[in-house]
Amino acid sequence: MIEAGKYRHVFFDLDETLWDFRRNSMETLRDLLATHEFQKRGIPPEPFIQRYHHHNEQYWTLYRQGTISRQELRTARWTTTLKEFNVHDDEFANHLSEEYLRILPTKKNLFSETIELLQYLKPRYKLHIITNGFEEVQLRKIETSGLASYFTHIITSERAGSQKPRREIFLYAFDITGASVRESIFIGDSLEADITGAKGVGMDHVLFNPERMPHAAEVMLEIHELKELRAYL
Numbered sequence: 266m267i268e269a270g271k272y273r274h275v276f277f278d279l280d281e282t283l284w285d286f287r288r289n290s291m292e293t294l295r296d297l298l299a300t301h302e303f304q305k306r307g308i309p310p311e312p313f314i315q316r317y318h319h320h321n322e323q324y325w326t327l328y329r330q331g332t333i334s335r336q337e338l339r340t341a342r343w344t345t346t347l348k349e350f351n352v353h354d355d356e357f358a359n360h361l362s363e364e365y366l367r368i369l370p371t372k373k374n375l376f377s378e379t380i381e382l383l384q385y386l387k388p389r390y391k392l393h394i395i396t397n398g399f400e401e402v403q404l405r406k407i408e409t410s411g412l413a414s415y416f417t418h419i420i421t422s423e424r425a426g427s428q429k430p431r432r433e434i435f436l437y438a439f440d441i442t443g444a445s446v447r448e449s450i451f452i453g454d455s456l457e458a459d460i461t462g463a464k465g466v467g468m469d470h471v472l473f474n475p476e477r478m479p480h481a482a483e484v485m486l487e488i489h490e491l492k493e494l495r496a497y498l
């Protein structure tokens with residue numbers, strides 16, 4: 266059961282929980298495809314973006330499983346998508362990959378009421394982020410989008426040397442923040458990474474499911490808008 270009085274530390278996931286990854290990624294891809302005149306090259310931007318997202322998810326799964334490296338993830342999602350549109354140019358793929366990573370963290374879209382919620386929580390709890398992602402990219406997103414001042418500790422998988430849902434990253438987070446599992450709660454959008462991870466260390470958890478994706482998992486609490494948390498915390 267979620268009991269407000271119990272917690273001192275509130276841990277959040279970043280991408281797709283606070284920072285609107287899909288929207289920011291979409292904007293970045295549209296910028297990039299316009300700059301490189303994909304339409305003129307005969308590549309329709311919207312279908313390309315759809316396929317890119319598809320491959321990106323597949324490669325992220327492989328990366329999480331430890332099957333491919335970070336660099337492979339970064340470039341393979343581009344080379345594979347380009348090949349589907351008959352572009353066989355690794356140099357171009359590398360260039361797009363670098364540009365994407367440069368532009369993405371400059372985007373600022375957050376989920377609605379993120380800042381209002383953090384303003385409410387900040388005087389009441391210690392707030393932290395646990396994110397699977399690259400240190401440099403995630404920190405830049407947090408800075409640029411105005412999230413930095415709300416959080417005491419930001420734990421990236423790169424820094425922790427372990428990724429959600431593995432126990433090690435949560436134990437690392439408890440160690441760094443001085444939090445105990447009993448006085449901590451985790452809020453995230455991913456059943457696979459966040460909820461499984463929190464359950465793995467016996468941590469109270471909330472699933473943020475704005476798209477109302479159907480699932481069969483048992484979760485302590487499920488919310489569809491961030492502001493719903495105020496009723497519990």
Ligand SMILES: [Mg+2]
Pocket residue numbers: 278279280281282453454455
């Ligand atoms: Mg997420």
